[in-house]
Amino acid sequence: MQHVVDYLRTSVIGLGSFGGGLGLFFVAFCDSSFLSLPEVNDLLMVYFCIRFRDQAFYYATMAVLGSATGCTVLYWLGRSKGHRFLMKRYSKSRLSSAMKFFQRYGMLALIGPALLPPPFPFKIFVLSAGVFGVTFGRFLTAVLAGRAFRYFFEAWLAVRYGEQATDYLRGHYPQVAMVASALILVGIAIYLGVSLLRRRHKASSTEQ
Numbered sequence: 001m002q003h004v005v006d007y008l009r010t011s012v013i014g015l016g017s018f019g020g021g022l023g024l025f026f027v028a029f030c031d032s033s034f035l036s037l038p039e040v041n042d043l044l045m046v047y048f049c050i051r052f053r054d055q056a057f058y059y060a061t062m063a064v065l066g067s068a069t070g071c072t073v074l075y076w077l078g079r080s081k082g083h084r085f086l087m088k089r090y091s092k093s094r095l096s097s098a099m100k101f102f103q104r105y106g107m108l109a110l111i112g113p114a115l116l117p118p119p120f121p122f123k124i125f126v127l128s129a130g131v132f133g134v135t136f137g138r139f140l141t142a143v144l145a146g147r148a149f150r151y152f153f154e155a156w157l158a159v160r161y162g163e164q165a166t167d168y169l170r171g172h173y174p175q176v177a178m179v180a181s182a183l184i185l186v187g188i189a190i191y192l193g194v195s196l197l198r199r200r201h202k203a204s205s206t207e208q
Helices: 002-013 017-032 040-051 053-081 083-089 092-105 108-115 123-131 136-161 164-207
Strands: none
Touching: 002 017, 002 040, 017 040, 017 053, 040 053, 040 136, 040 164, 053 083, 053 123, 053 136, 083 092, 083 123, 092 123, 108 123, 108 136, 123 136, 136 164
């Protein structure tokens, strides 16, 4: 597997400014679907954003879209294959932990792992979302929110701090990601609360 990782990294690094975005999309898709490419996409993100700083938004967007597309493939795979498919890939203890995590934290079970870099497990939560019946809309919203923060934050770090961004990511990113996931959930909770209040107010006005 290491030679595949090295080949992909070398191939994508050799691309130009526009091709680099396509390469990031492809690597993010592979990493979020059927391959495990720990840190490859994150390091490539920093590399291209330093090399072509004016294209940082483009690179982050392509990485988000590639990752979301790869996650969507796994989601529908889990949705179609069901619980037995998970049982063949993961132990009962890991599946039990994933189910409890979903029951306890809801969307955080997807947003948190989507924010966090490797080696934090993520694919088990993507597959489990399909198997456990999480609606596709909520699933995609959670993945996009988590991945968008992750890759746009990395792009910002790369533009602002250059080569030092890599060391910062490895040393501090997990803590930043947990705070960000909590803030995202607070925002979602506020939005849902306001929506609920509006529906109740509208219903009460109709009854009167």
